[in-house]
Amino acid sequence: MSAPTLPIESPAALVANPSGYAIEFDNVSIAFDEKVVLDRISFRLPHGETKAVFGVAGSGKSTLLKLAIGLLRPDSGRIYVLGEEITHMSEQELFELRRRVGIVFQESALFDSLKVYENVAFRLMQEGISSAEIERRVREALRFVELERTYDMYPSELSGGMRRRVAIARAIITEPEVLLYDSPTGGLDPVTSNTIVELIVKQRDVYKTSALMVTHRLQDAFTMATHYFDKATNKMVALPKGQHCEVPLSFLILRDGKVIFDGDAHQLATSRDEYIREYIS
Amino acid sequence: MAFELELISPIEVAKDVALAVQEYTLLSAQSLANFFRPPLYMGDMLQQADLIGVGSLPIVVLTGLSVGALLALNSASTLEQFGGISLIGRLVSIGMVTELGPLITGLMVAGRNASGMASELGSMIVTEQIDAMRALGTDPTKKLVTPRIGATAFMLFFLTIIADLLGLIGGYAVAHLLFGVDTQQYWTTVWQILVFRDVFTGLIKPVLFGFIISTVGCYYGMSTRGGTQGVGRSTTQAVVASSVLILVVDFFVTKLIFAIFGYR
Numbered sequence: 001m002s003a004p005t006l007p008i009e010s011p012a013a014l015v016a017n018p019s020g021y022a023i024e025f026d027n028v029s030i031a032f033d034e035k036v037v038l039d040r041i042s043f044r045l046p047h048g049e050t051k052a053v054f055g056v057a058g059s060g061k062s063t064l065l066k067l068a069i070g071l072l073r074p075d076s077g078r079i080y081v082l083g084e085e086i087t088h089m090s091e092q093e094l095f096e097l098r099r100r101v102g103i104v105f106q107e108s109a110l111f112d113s114l115k116v117y118e119n120v121a122f123r124l125m126q127e128g129i130s131s132a133e134i135e136r137r138v139r140e141a142l143r144f145v146e147l148e149r150t151y152d153m154y155p156s157e158l159s160g161g162m163r164r165r166v167a168i169a170r171a172i173i174t175e176p177e178v179l180l181y182d183s184p185t186g187g188l189d190p191v192t193s194n195t196i197v198e199l200i201v202k203q204r205d206v207y208k209t210s211a212l213m214v215t216h217r218l219q220d221a222f223t224m225a226t227h228y229f230d231k232a233t234n235k236m237v238a239l240p241k242g243q244h245c246e247v248p249l250s251f252l253i254l255r256d257g258k259v260i261f262d263g264d265a266h267q268l269a270t271s272r273d274e275y276i277r278e279y280i281s
Numbered sequence: 282m283a284f285e286l287e288l289i290s291p292i293e294v295a296k297d298v299a300l301a302v303q304e305y306t307l308l309s310a311q312s313l314a315n316f317f318r319p320p321l322y323m324g325d326m327l328q329q330a331d332l333i334g335v336g337s338l339p340i341v342v343l344t345g346l347s348v349g350a351l352l353a354l355n356s357a358s359t360l361e362q363f364g365g366i367s368l369i370g371r372l373v374s375i376g377m378v379t380e381l382g383p384l385i386t387g388l389m390v391a392g393r394n395a396s397g398m399a400s401e402l403g404s405m406i407v408t409e410q411i412d413a414m415r416a417l418g419t420d421p422t423k424k425l426v427t428p429r430i431g432a433t434a435f436m437l438f439f440l441t442i443i444a445d446l447l448g449l450i451g452g453y454a455v456a457h458l459l460f461g462v463d464t465q466q467y468w469t470t471v472w473q474i475l476v477f478r479d480v481f482t483g484l485i486k487p488v489l490f491g492f493i494i495s496t497v498g499c500y501y502g503m504s505t506r507g508g509t510q511g512v513g514r515s516t517t518q519a520v521v522a523s524s525v526l527i528l529v530v531d532f533f534v535t536k537l538i539f540a541i542f543g544y545r
Contacts, residue, residue, distance in 0.1 A: 071412050095418040109413035111405075123417045126320075170417075 021080065022047050022178045022210035023068055028077030030063060037063050039257040040077065047177075048248050050204045050211040052221040054279070055254035061214040062106060064254070065180045068212060069103050070094040082177055099123070102171030103180040108163040110155040110170070116142070117151045120170045141169040145199055161192030168199055172209075179203060181213040185220050197223050198236040204248065205229040218280060225249050225265040253279065304504065308426065309496045315420075315427040326428035333394050333429075334436030340389050341440045342447055345377075348385050349448030352376050353455035366460055370470030373452030378475060378483040382445035384531055387490035390437055391523040395498035398429055399519035402502025403512040411503070426499045434491030441487040478542040486534055490527050497523040 023045040030038045037060040045051050055061050066072040067079055070086045078087045082100055089097070110119045118125070120138045129137075142148045145165035155163055164184055171179060181200065185193035197220050203209050205228050215221060223236075228247055230237045239246065251268045253261035253276060261268065261276055268280060315321075353373050360366045402425060405411050414421050449471055456462035501519035505511045 066412070069416055071415060091415075091420065095415075095420065098416055098418045101416075103413075103416045105409045105413055107408060109409035111410055111413070112408070122414075122419070126417070126419050 020083075021045055022049075022082060023212065024078075024080040025064075025067075026078040026080070028067060028074045028079060030060075030067065030072065030074050036257050038067075038074075038254075041254075041257075041259055042077075043252055043259060043262050045178075045210055045212060046248075047210050048204075048208045049250060050200070050213060050224065050248060051250045051252050052224070053212060053214045053252045053254065054216070054218070054221075057216075059254040060257055061254060062182050065103065065182050065212060065214055068180055069098060069101055099174060100176055101178045101180065102174070102176035104164070104167045104171050104182060104184050106182040106186060108155070108160075108167040110163055110166060112155050114154075115151075116147075116153050116155065116158070116166055119155065119166060120173055122170065123174055137173055138169075141173040142166075144172065144202075145169045146195075159192075161188050161195065164188065164192075164196055165199065168196070168203075172203065172207075175207070177210065179209050179211040181211060181215075183214055183216060185215065185217055193217065193220060194223070198229070200224065201227055201236050202229040206231060221249070221251065222265070301504075305496065305500045308422065308500050308503065309492075311422050312426040312430050312496065312499070315423045316431065318423075320423070322424055322428050325424060326431050329428050329432035330436050332397075333390065333432050334440060337390050337393055337436070337440060338443070340393060341386055341444050344385050344389050345382065345444030345447035346451040348381050348444075349373055349377055349451030350455045351451075352381065352448070353452035354459070357456065357460050361460070366456075366462060367466055368470065369452070369456045369460070369462055370467040371474040373449060373456075374471040374474050375479065377445050377448035377452070379479045380483075380531075380535070382448055383441050383483055383486035383490060384527070386437065386441045386444045386487065387494065387527045387531075388524055390433070390440065390491075391494045391527060392520055394433065395494045395501075395519040395523040396516045398495065398498030399502040399505070399515045400512055402499060403505030403515045406503065406505045407508050407512060421503070426495075426503070429499055430492060430495040433495035434488050437487040437491035437494070438484065441483065445483065478538065482535065482538050485538075486531065489530055489534060493526050493530060494523050497526060 021044045025041050025043050028038060028041045029036065041060075041064070043051075053061050053064060063072060067074055068081060070081075070089060070091075074087060078085055080086070081097060084097060086094060086097060110116075111122065114122070117135075117138045120141055121134045124134045124137060139148055139151070142151060145168050147162060147165050147169065150158060150162060150166065155166070158166065168184070184200065185196050188196065200211065200213065201224055204211060204224075213221075225247060227236045227238050229235075250264050251261060252259060255275060260273065261271060263271075268276070271277065271280075353369055356372050357366060357369055360369055360372070402411070405414075405425075411421050411425075414424065453464070453467050453471075456467050457464060498519045501515040501522070505515040507514070
C-alpha cells in the first residue's frame with residue numbers, strides 16, 4: 001500500500017518567493033539503482049525554525065540532508081538554500097554556500113587522524129585565519145558544548161556522546177545560518193541524548209539558527225517542543241503547560257519516499273492519519 | 282536450500298569497466314589540474330613525501346641491494362664460461378638503471394603505498410569523513426589526492442636513484458668478493474656503458490610509476506563502497522591494478538624510448 005500524500009502548496013507557490021526560507025525543497029526526487037528514495041518531496045523551512053524529520057529506516061531522511069547541503073544532486077526538482085538554488089551549482093559554488101551551512105553527521109564523521117581542536121578548526125584553517133583567532137574561536141565552540149578539556153585529544157579517545165558534541169562544535173564554529181543534524185542522539189544513552197538536545201535547543205533559541213534535524217527519537221522532538229533555553233540560568237527549562245508548542249519547531253514525516261506530514265506539534269498530536277497516530281503512540 | 286549462480290552479462294561488465302576508466306581518468310585529470318589551482322596543500326604534500334619516501338626507504342634499500350647482487354650472481358656463471366666476467370659491471374649497470382631499479386622500486390612502493398592510500402581514503406569514505414570534508418568547504422581531491430600524486434612521483438624518482446645505486450653496490454659486492462673482479466674495472470665498466478638514453482629511461486619511468494601508484498590507490502580509495510569489507514576489497518584491487526599497470530606501462534615506455542632513440 002502506498003503512503004498517502006498530504007495536500008501541500010503547489011510548487012509554483014513555493015518558487016514564488018524562493019529567498020523567503022532557509023531551505024526549500026520543490027518536487028525533489030532521487031533514486032539509487034532504480035530504487036526511488038525520495039519521490040517529489042516539497043517542504044519549506046522558515047528562518048529560525050527547527051524542523052524534525054521522522055521516518056522509518058531507509059525512508060530517505062539522511063539523503064534529504066545530503067541533498068540540502070549539495071552532497072547529492074536530485075534527479076529532478078529544485079532545492080533552495082538561503083535563497084539560492086543549489087540544484088545546478090558547481091562544486092566550487094557549493095563550497096562558498098556551505099560556509100553558511102553546518103552539518104552534524106550520523107556517526108559524527110570527525111577526522112580521526114586530527115586532534116579535536118584541528119577537527120573543530122578545520123574550516124577556519126582552510127580560510128587562513130590567524131592561529132590566535134582560531135584558538136579563541138575553537139575554545140569558544142568547545143565551551144559551548146562543554147568539552148573544552150578535550151582540546152588536545154584525538155576522536156578515538158572520546159565517547160560516542162562526546163564525539164557528537166565535538167561534531168556540533170565543528171558545525172557551529174562559523175556561526176552558520178542553517179544547521180543540519182543527522183540523528184544527533186542516535187545510539188546514545190538518555191542522559192547524553194538530553195545533553196545533545198539541550199545544545200540543539202540552545203542553538204535554536206539563543207542563536208536563532210534554522211535547522212533540519214533527522215531523528216528516530218520522537219521523545220527528543222517532544223522535549224524540544226515543550227522546552228526552551230533560558231539564557232539567564234544557561235539551562236533548558238520546560239515551558240508552562242499552556243505555552244507548549246510555542247517554540248519554532250515543526251515536524252516532517254516521510255513514508256515510502258513521500259512527505260505524509262508537515263506541520264507543528266499541535267497538528268501532529270491531533271492528526272487522524274492512522275500511520276501517524278501509530279508512529280507517535 | 283538452492284543456490285543460483287547468476288550470470289553477469291558481458292555488456293554489463295564492459296559498461297562497468299568503461300565507467301571505471303572514465304572515473305579514473307576524470308580523477309587523474311582533476312588532480313593534475315589542481316596543481317595549477319590554489320590552494321596547494323604543501324604541508325600535506327610534505328607529510329605524504331615523508332610517509333611515502335622516507336617510509337619506503339628501508340624496503341627500497343633492501344630490494345635494490347639484493348636485486349643487484351642476484352643479477353650479478355646469476356649472470357656471472359654464464360659470463361665466466363665465455364671469459365667475459367669483466368663485463369659484469371656493464372650488465373648490472375644497464376639492468377639496474379634502465380629496467381630493474383625503476384620496476385622493482387615501483388612495485389615495492391605500489392605494494393606499500395597504493396594499498397595504504399586505498400585503505401586510508403576508503404575508510405574516510407565509509408565513515409563519511411570525505412562527505413564531512415566537502416561539507417566543510419574543502420575539495421577532497423585537492424586536499425587528499427593531489428598531494429599524494431605530487432609526493433609519490435617526486436619521491437619515487439629519488440627512491441629509484443637510491444635503488445639503482447644500491448643495486449650497483451650489491452652487484453659489485455658479488456663480482457668482487459665471489460668472482461674476484463677488480464674494483465676499478467667494475468666501476469669503470471658501470472660508468473662507461475651508460476649513455477643519456479639509459480639514464481633518461483631510468484628516470485622518466487619512476488615519475489610515471491609514481492603517478493600510476495598514487496592515482497590508482499586514490500581512485501580505489503575514493504570509490505570504496507560497502508563498509509570495512511569494501512575497504513579490504515579496494516586495498517587489494519589497488520595493489521593488483523597498480524602493479525599490473527606498472528608492468529604494462531613499463532613495456533610501452535621502453536618500446537617508445539627505443540622507437541625514439543633507436544636500439545642500442
